[in-house]
Amino acid sequence: MKIAVYGATGMVGSQIVAEAVRRGHEVTAISRKGAPVEGAAVVRAADLADVETYSEVAHAHDAVVLATVPDRTGGSRQPYIDAHRAIAAVPTAARLYMVGGFGGLKTPDGTPIKDTPGFPAEYKGESDAVYVAYEALRDAGADLTVQAPAAVIAPGERTGEYVTAVDVPAAGERISSQDYAVAALDELEQPQFRGTFFTASN
Template structure:
């Protein structure tokens, strides 16, 4: 499978590249600086807002993984949302796979976690932007899957074991970035959650 990963140098993106390469897939690693990523067959410098580059990438790929994040330094998050809205308007046969946020999942009463009173306010803007980006992709008519992490995601151990759920938190409070990538590649290889917003947890 030919897989392109935007945000390939990040904590999650780099693990996705590594896991895909480990399974024998051909990976194009895309980042703003075009930095080398272990396991990538091709390294490319591009921003998601560069639609000409995105069209080329999508046309040459079986799946495009969007592992970028909204601004976390206090800057505007609208460019992140607009980039996803623009991507949503590009026709492609590639499967679009978005690394989403835990805040987009829902509580038993249907409230999104990002909108609950106990959600950390410092993460609210980031979660709102991530969900708006996912909505744009989801409503595009393209083949889109979103995968949220557990409440906590951090580098750790690759166990290959995880639980899943659609739209609501899975059993487990955390997941390693390695096992997040395992769940993502499992889904790309043997789809069970196509067209959904699902999550995986250790």
């Protein structure tokens, strides 16, 4: 499979690249600076907002992984949203695989976790932006799968073991970035959650 990964140098994106390479897929690693990523067949410098490049990439790959995040330095998160709205309008046969946020999962009554009283205020703005970006892709009718992490995601051990759930949190409060990538590649290779917002946790 030919897989392109935007955000390929980030905590999650780099692990998805590593896992895809480990399984023998041909990977194009894309980041703003085009930094080298071990194992990638191709390394490119591009911003997700560059719609022309995105269109070229999407047409040349079987799947495009969107592992970018909104601004975390205090700047506006609107460019992140605008980029997703722009690529949502690009027709492509490629499968889109978005790294979502835990806050986009729902409580039993259907309320997004990001909108519940106990959700940490410092993560609210980012969670809102990620969810709006997801809605843009979903509403455009893209062949989209969104994978949210557990409440806590951090580098750790690749165990290859995880549990899943759709729309609501899975059992377990943590997942390693390595096992997040295992779940992502399992889904890309043998789809079970196509068109859903699902999550995996250890």
